[in-house]
Amino acid sequence: MLAEKIAQANKEAVERLQNAQPTVVGIGTAGENLPGMTKKTVLHAGPPVTWEKMSGPLRGAVIGGLIYEGLASNEEEAIKLAASGEITFDPCHHRDAVGPMAGVVTYSMPVWIVQNKTFGNYAYCTFNEGLGKVLRFGAYGEEVITRLKWIENTLAPVIKATLELAGEIDLKTMIAQVLQMGDEGHNRNKAGTSLLIRELAPYVVKTNFSDDIKADVLSFMHSNDHFFLNLTMPAAKCALEPMKGIKYSTLVYTMARNGTEFGIRVAGLGDRWFTAPAELINGLYFPGYSEKDANPDIGDSAITETSGIGGFAMAAAMPIVQFVGGTPQDAMNYSKSMYEITEAENNAYKIPVLDFRGSATGIDIQKVIETGIRPIINTGIAHKDPGVGQVGAGLVNPPMKCFEDALEAFVEQLEAAGEL
Amino acid sequence: MSKINELFNKEVKVINIGLESFYNDLKKQKVSVTHVNWRPAAGGNKKLASLLSRLK
Numbered sequence: 001m002l003a004e005k006i007a008q009a010n011k012e013a014v015e016r017l018q019n020a021q022p023t024v025v026g027i028g029t030a031g032e033n034l035p036g037m038t039k040k041t042v043l044h045a046g047p048p049v050t051w052e053k054m055s056g057p058l059r060g061a062v063i064g065g066l067i068y069e070g071l072a073s074n075e076e077e078a079i080k081l082a083a084s085g086e087i088t089f090d091p092c093h094h095r096d097a098v099g100p101m102a103g104v105v106t107y108s109m110p111v112w113i114v115q116n117k118t119f120g121n122y123a124y125c126t127f128n129e130g131l132g133k134v135l136r137f138g139a140y141g142e143e144v145i146t147r148l149k150w151i152e153n154t155l156a157p158v159i160k161a162t163l164e165l166a167g168e169i170d171l172k173t174m175i176a177q178v179l180q181m182g183d184e185g186h187n188r189n190k191a192g193t194s195l196l197i198r199e200l201a202p203y204v205v206k207t208n209f210s211d212d213i214k215a216d217v218l219s220f221m222h223s224n225d226h227f228f229l230n231l232t233m234p235a236a237k238c239a240l241e242p243m244k245g246i247k248y249s250t251l252v253y254t255m256a257r258n259g260t261e262f263g264i265r266v267a268g269l270g271d272r273w274f275t276a277p278a279e280l281i282n283g284l285y286f287p288g289y290s291e292k293d294a295n296p297d298i299g300d301s302a303i304t305e306t307s308g309i310g311g312f313a314m315a316a317a318m319p320i321v322q323f324v325g326g327t328p329q330d331a332m333n334y335s336k337s338m339y340e341i342t343e344a345e346n347n348a349y350k351i352p353v354l355d356f357r358g359s360a361t362g363i364d365i366q367k368v369i370e371t372g373i374r375p376i377i378n379t380g381i382a383h384k385d386p387g388v389g390q391v392g393a394g395l396v397n398p399p400m401k402c403f404e405d406a407l408e409a410f411v412e413q414l415e416a417a418g419e420l
Numbered sequence: 421m422s423k424i425n426e427l428f429n430k431e432v433k434v435i436n437i438g439l440e441s442f443y444n445d446l447k448k449q450k451v452s453v454t455h456v457n458w459r460p461a462a463g464g465n466k467k468l469a470s471l472l473s474r475l476k
Binding site for chain 2: 003250407
């Protein structure tokens with residue numbers, strides 16, 4: 001009887017995920033659109049974490065966020081303010097948002113507004129800054145703040161005006177397409193960025209901004225292969241959110257890391273996080289860097305894997321094996337092994353090399369524990385010191401403890417309700 | 421002749437479940453063998469296996 005209830009709940013949860021219609025509907029700001037934001041709220045990636053326990057890249061991004069908001073004028077003032085208790089730190093996930101790497105979001109930052117048209121809920125994400133010295137890797141120098149201001153004052157207004165002309169953009173169809181073009185939507189977003197430029201460019205040129213500004217905006221998007229990541233992430237977030245609170249469901253609706261801890265949340269266990277120390281990433285390093293430079297796993301971008309793309313669709317993204325290590329056969333094996341721990345095959349995200357099989361979708365904590373197979377996450381590696389940036393890319397798994405604790409809590413919850 | 425002896429007079433085709441060393445030994449002797457990638461539920465962790473079984 002209980003097994004039937006769980007099976008039914010998981011079926012409903014995965015149906016909600018599969019029926020989602022993530023759609024770009026506009027551009028807003030964190031302060032105006034995200035629930036409960038104040039000038040002194042700083043959001044970050046992953047599960048909750050205190051200033052004292054934050055890793056280097058997250059601390060650096062917080063320092064940068066406070067300088068960007070004008071709440072501090074230098075590093076020293078920012079550190080003092082961050083440690084003072086005056087700042088409210090909260091996960092992006094608690095405010096309908098997601099952020100790559102450090103994931104720091106502050107009041108004035110512009111955000112993509114993505115709506116799940118089936119259920120009406122929203123998800124938000126800032127603009128991707130590009131590679132090198134950027135806030136999401138904990139850099140907070142003048143060039144970082146200048147770029148963030150350009151994003152706020154130039155890029156976001158142009159894209160906002162563009163979307164008003166272009167109309168809404170169906171992200172589900174676009175993500176389905178990019179999987180046919182060598183992307184997996186997490187660590188490879190070259191095709192997605194290209195498709196987005198194709199959608200936007202005809203309308204960018206119709207806006208009333210100067211030709212120089214339009215050219216700068218198009219060049220900025222063109223120069224950053226991960227520009228589309230900040231759309232696959234909120235697409236996944238708003239698709240997964242309707243799973244939250246489905247009684248008896250053992251499916252995972254959040255996987256996220258703050259650089260110190262990895263956390264998961266399970267549909268039938270509501271808002272509760274199950275955390276364990278974040279692991280180091282097994283991958284390839286850029287010249288001059290090695291494992292001793294690496295920060296443990298960080299970022300909300302594992303929301304892509306939670307929704308069935310990213311590492312789960314690695315077989316769709318063969319070029320990526322040269323970036324993260326391994327062979328095309330490894331990529332196929334990773335994608336295939338994920339069917340062992342998931343509820344369904346995706347109805348939209350298909351993998352050509354697996355005979356257009358839908359990617360593995362809907363991670364079940366019962367199956368993870370039973371098989372010992374952990375979800376595979378395809379990710380970037382941040383330097384452990386603030387401001388250095390990305391030092392490599394590779395593969396990582398969530399700690400098994402997150403799933404073990406969640407299973408135990410699930411059984412305890414049923415016991416408390418008199419169902420066991 | 422018993423059935424088991426009949427079997428060993430033919431070419432033996434083996435499916436190995438369990439210790440991988442059995443598979444490796446047979447492979448070295450050029451016996452046709454397939455190893456099943458199997459492990460006990462929850463990696464043999466009794467507490468976790470018991471939690472899982474309560475949900476079945």
